[in-house]
Amino acid sequence: MAIQLSDKPLLEWAGDTLAIALFEEAVELTGELATLDGQFAGILKEVIAEEEFTGKANSTVFTRVSGASPVKKIILVGLGKADNLKLETLRRTAAAVGKVAKKQKSKVLGLSFPLWNNDPTATVQALAEGVQLALYQDIRFKSDPEDKASQVETIEFLGFAGQEAAITKANQIVSGVILARQLVAAPANTVTPITMAETAQQIAQDHGLHLEILEQADCEKLGMGAFLGVAQASDLPPKFIHLTYKPEGTPKRKLGIIGKGLTFDSGGLNIKGAGSGIETMKIDMGGAAATLGAAKAIAQLKPDAEVHFISAVTENMISGHAMHPGDILTASNGKTIEVNNTDAEGRLTLADALVFADKLGLDAIVDLATLTGACVIALGDDIAGLYSPDDALAKQLEQASATSGEKIWRMPMEDKYFEGLKSGIADMKNTGPRPGGSITAALFLKQFVKDTAWAHLDIAGPVWADKDNGYNNTGATGFGVRMLVDWVLETGE
Known part of the structure; x- marks a missing residue:
C-alpha cells in the first residue's frame, strides 16, 4: 500500500473511491462541496438525507456514483463538532474510512480532510497513521486468507502539498x-x-x-x-x-x-x-x-x-x-x-x-x-x-x-x-x-x-x-x- 499526496483539486480528482470528512455543523453542503455534489448529480445530498448522516465522529456512509464520473464510490465520514477536533479524531476517522474502503474492495482511495489546528504536518501524520493501522492485516498464520485480494493499493491525500515528510514519519x-x-x-x-x-x-x-x-x-x-x-x-x-x-x-x-x-x-x-x-x-x-x-x-x-x-x-x-x-x-x-x-x-x-x-x-x-x-x-x-x-x-x-x-x-x-x-x-x-x-x-x-x-x-x-x-x-x-x-x-x- 502506497500513501502519497495528490496535487489535484477536490473537483478534479479521479480515482476509485473519494472519502470526504464533514463536521456536524457542515453536513449542509456549500461552496466546493455543493459544486462537487452537482457534478455527482446530487448524490451527496441524497445519501446524507437517506442515511440521516449527521457528521457524528467516526460515522460513515457509502454510496456508488453512476454514469461517467471520474470517481466511482463516495465515503462520507463524520468528524463531530469542529470545536472538539483532535488528532485522535483524525486518526480514528481515517481508520473508519480505510475499513469501509477495504470492505468495498477499493483500490485507489482519495482523502479530503480539514486541517487540525491549522497544522498540515500533524494532520497528515495523524491521517496516515490511522488509515495504515486500520488496514494492516496479520495473516502470517493463515494458510489461505479469505480476503487476501481485497486490499487498498494507493491512498492519496488531497490538498496537503509539501507534506511528504509527515507521511514518512507516520510510516516509521x-x-x-x-x-x-x-x-x-x-x-x-x-x-x-x-x-x-x-x-x-x-x-x-x-x-x-x-x-x-x-x-x-x-x-x-x-x-x-x-x-x-x-x-x-x-x-x-x-x-x-x-x-x-x-x-x-x-x-x-x-x-x-x-x-x-x-x-x-x-x-x-x-x-x-x-x-x-x-x-x-x-x-x-x-x-x-x-x-x-x-x-x-x-x-x-x-x-x-x-x-x-x-x-x-x-x-x-x-x-x-x-x-x-x-x-x-x-x-x-x-x-x-x-x-x-x-x-x-x-x-x-x-x-x-x-x-x-x-x-x-x-x-x-x-x-x-x-x-x-x-x-x-x-x-x-x-x-x-x-x-x-x-x-x-x-x-x-x-x-x-x-x-x-x-x-x-x-x-x-x-x-x-x-x-x-x-x-x-x-x-x-x-x-x-x-x-x-x-x-x-x-x-x-x-x-x-x-x-x-x-x-x-x-x-x-x-x-x-x-x-x-x-x-x-x-x-x-x-x-x-x-x-x-x-x-x-x-x-x-
Missing part, C-alpha cells in the same frame, strides 16, 4: 506499532526469549543500534536473582536485551524504556486455573513488544536523545526447577524478596531490569508492563495506569498520551500501602493484599530505582482488544509505541 512510527502487534499476536511457540533477542538483533542490524544481550551467566555475575528465579523453570534460556540508540553529537537527554518480557506466563507453581485466561498469556510480553517497536521507530526518526531499550525476557513455566512459593530471591541491588505468589513474576523480572537501567546515568526511565489484573478492574480495557513519584515525568507522559491518543490515567502511589508488602523474613514480599493490587505492584517496583526519575505504565488492559478498538479488528493493539515515541521526540528536542 507505524512500522514500530506493527512490529509490536506482530510480537504480541504471535503464539508462545513462535515468540520465545530466543526469537525476541533475534528481533532486537535485526533492529540493531537494520538501523545501526548497539545491542548487548546478557546471557544467563552474565545475569548471574550481575546478581540478577529476581529475574533468574522466574527463568529457572523454563527449558529456554533467558535473554536480557539492551538496545541503545545514540544520536550524532551530544544528546540532549538520556532516556530508558523498559518492557516486561514474559513470552509465556503459566503462573508457575501458582498455576493459572480454569477461566484465568492462561491461553492468552502469550501477550505477557506486551511491554517488551512496545519497547522493541519503539526502538524500531526511534531508530528511524533519529531524535536528539540517547535511548536505552531494555527487557529481561523469559518464560514463567513449571518444572522440577521452578521457584517455590515461599522462596527468597535476591535482586541485583541486594534487596531480598519472599515469593508468596509465583504468578506475580513480571515485577521480579522488572526489578533487575530497573536496577540495571538505574545505573546507566539516565535522565528518566519509563517501564511498561502487562502487570496486574487489578489495573484492568480499575481502568478497564482502554486505559493504562500511570504511576510515578515524579510530577514532571508524569506530565511529559500525559502530554505524549494526549498527542498519541493512547489513553493513560495517573494513579496514586500511596506509600502506606507498602505495609502490605512487608515480609517477616525478607525485605519484602512480591505481592500484597488484594485491595490496591496495582498500587502495591508499583510500590514494589519503586524499591529498585534509586537515582533516576521513573514512571511505570500498567498496560494490562489496552495491550489486547477483544472487540474492534477502531484501528484493527481484534487482537494485539501495539499499545504504547506511539506514546513512547512522542515522549522521546518531545523530551529530545
Whole structure:
C-alpha cells in the first residue's frame, strides 16, 4: 500500500473511491462541496438525507456514483463538532474510512480532510497513521486468507502539498506499532526469549543500534536473582536485551524504556486455573513488544536523545526447577524478596531490569508492563495506569498520551500501602493484599530505582482488544509505541 499526496483539486480528482470528512455543523453542503455534489448529480445530498448522516465522529456512509464520473464510490465520514477536533479524531476517522474502503474492495482511495489546528504536518501524520493501522492485516498464520485480494493499493491525500515528510514519519512510527502487534499476536511457540533477542538483533542490524544481550551467566555475575528465579523453570534460556540508540553529537537527554518480557506466563507453581485466561498469556510480553517497536521507530526518526531499550525476557513455566512459593530471591541491588505468589513474576523480572537501567546515568526511565489484573478492574480495557513519584515525568507522559491518543490515567502511589508488602523474613514480599493490587505492584517496583526519575505504565488492559478498538479488528493493539515515541521526540528536542 502506497500513501502519497495528490496535487489535484477536490473537483478534479479521479480515482476509485473519494472519502470526504464533514463536521456536524457542515453536513449542509456549500461552496466546493455543493459544486462537487452537482457534478455527482446530487448524490451527496441524497445519501446524507437517506442515511440521516449527521457528521457524528467516526460515522460513515457509502454510496456508488453512476454514469461517467471520474470517481466511482463516495465515503462520507463524520468528524463531530469542529470545536472538539483532535488528532485522535483524525486518526480514528481515517481508520473508519480505510475499513469501509477495504470492505468495498477499493483500490485507489482519495482523502479530503480539514486541517487540525491549522497544522498540515500533524494532520497528515495523524491521517496516515490511522488509515495504515486500520488496514494492516496479520495473516502470517493463515494458510489461505479469505480476503487476501481485497486490499487498498494507493491512498492519496488531497490538498496537503509539501507534506511528504509527515507521511514518512507516520510510516516509521507505524512500522514500530506493527512490529509490536506482530510480537504480541504471535503464539508462545513462535515468540520465545530466543526469537525476541533475534528481533532486537535485526533492529540493531537494520538501523545501526548497539545491542548487548546478557546471557544467563552474565545475569548471574550481575546478581540478577529476581529475574533468574522466574527463568529457572523454563527449558529456554533467558535473554536480557539492551538496545541503545545514540544520536550524532551530544544528546540532549538520556532516556530508558523498559518492557516486561514474559513470552509465556503459566503462573508457575501458582498455576493459572480454569477461566484465568492462561491461553492468552502469550501477550505477557506486551511491554517488551512496545519497547522493541519503539526502538524500531526511534531508530528511524533519529531524535536528539540517547535511548536505552531494555527487557529481561523469559518464560514463567513449571518444572522440577521452578521457584517455590515461599522462596527468597535476591535482586541485583541486594534487596531480598519472599515469593508468596509465583504468578506475580513480571515485577521480579522488572526489578533487575530497573536496577540495571538505574545505573546507566539516565535522565528518566519509563517501564511498561502487562502487570496486574487489578489495573484492568480499575481502568478497564482502554486505559493504562500511570504511576510515578515524579510530577514532571508524569506530565511529559500525559502530554505524549494526549498527542498519541493512547489513553493513560495517573494513579496514586500511596506509600502506606507498602505495609502490605512487608515480609517477616525478607525485605519484602512480591505481592500484597488484594485491595490496591496495582498500587502495591508499583510500590514494589519503586524499591529498585534509586537515582533516576521513573514512571511505570500498567498496560494490562489496552495491550489486547477483544472487540474492534477502531484501528484493527481484534487482537494485539501495539499499545504504547506511539506514546513512547512522542515522549522521546518531545523530551529530545
